[in-house]
Amino acid sequence: MNVLITGYEVSPFFKRGGLGDVMGSLPKALKKINVDCRVVVPCYVEMQEKANGKRIGEFHVHFGDKEEEIGVYKSHLPDSDCVVYFLSNRPILSHINLRGRNKKIDQFAFFSLAVVRFIAWLNSNKQWEVDLVHCNDWHTALIPLIMKNKIKPPIPTLLTIHNLSYQGFGSRKVLDLLHFKNEETKELKREISAKEIDILGEGILHATKVSTVSPNYALEIMKEEHCHKEIYTYLRKREAVFGEKDKIIGILNGIDYDAWNPAKDELLFHKFDVNNWEVGKKAVKGNLLKFFSLKPKPTFCFIGRMAVQKGIEMLIKVTKTIVQLDANLIFLGSGDPNIEKSVKRIAQKYPDNVRAEVAYNEELSHKLYAASDFILIPSHFEPCGLIQMVAMRYGTIPIAAKTGGLKDSIVNEKDGFLFEKDKLTRLRRTIKHTLSVKKDNDRYKKMVQRAMRKDFSWDKSAVLYKKLYEEMI
């Protein structure tokens, strides 16, 4: 079975969020169970050096009134024989940070068309025959529509939603650039303005199957009060057209156990596993707190994108409580400039207990996962969340909002703590409670061991994807 996985980022070549982690680790797990899966992403200048791809050919795409040349580069995911293709086109695909909503949707419409043409190119060059395309998020969500209309017979498409709040919303003119004829787009949804398109929405309607990244998020998004307003109608329409048997499937993400392993992590001051974590974590923590000039105290951390979704404003509101409880709090991440500013401000306000490293810093994240006692995850919604899994593998107990994949991956009071989402007093109470549990040494030890032993590898979920692919072909 030959599966082409596509999206806008792939770790370690280019990563902005959890999607990059998934794109860089799921294919390796699938290869292990005999799915020949390969990855295709745009070739941004920022990753060319790292990717070190070999040019294997080129083809042309008719986009708008131009014939664009696409160069094909081939490389592998590190430590694996999993092929990654990079599609290169200087004018359109060199940079991810194109400003302006229509520019961005035009860019990824172009990439989506390029992927469809690339499949034909692979075939005609006797390189590889694709049985199924696995699209991820809005950036590649036009592929199902292009496939349906331009390829006979179409290849089945799976669309995985990693985050419903990014939808690729913009002018419908993008369809002219793709040379859609009127009759080909008449089935597009007309509920939003006739001039607009919601790319993720169209993907939801046209993909052969749709999945998301945790079973609980799959349930939540079918309830109006939990879902993002604009996309709810598309989900409902799909349900009405395809019926119960084809409902949106939730498959929990895994994490890359080669990249995240405290027993082999070269970035740690002291490596450790579930048998010697107390010594190991103490050493790593001592080292990190010294680096930050913080006193040895219970330590909470936040790691991740500084986006509204992550509920950081709640953390800012409970910082005073954490300081009064005589504990440390370390923030690591970057994103929304306003959130970054408030995080920096709170660190300045409490210089004895709080630090803010406002940057994307992979190396520091490893150290912080290992050194912290607790990780705070007050997300307003969380399709899956990977940081709780990494933290638990490193013996750090999550305190998380009871939502999405957080609920699927944490067992309250056993290997972490869940509080009712968006409820500040609950979060505050839970923080106090966790510190009292930490004092109860035996109970705390048991929790850490349970967390560290939990299996968040891709093994189980890769089997579920394989089963789904098989059903679709």
Ligand code: GLC
């Ligand atoms: C997005 C979601 C996150 C998920 C990740 C990978 O970043 O917000 O919850 O873990 O994608 O699927």
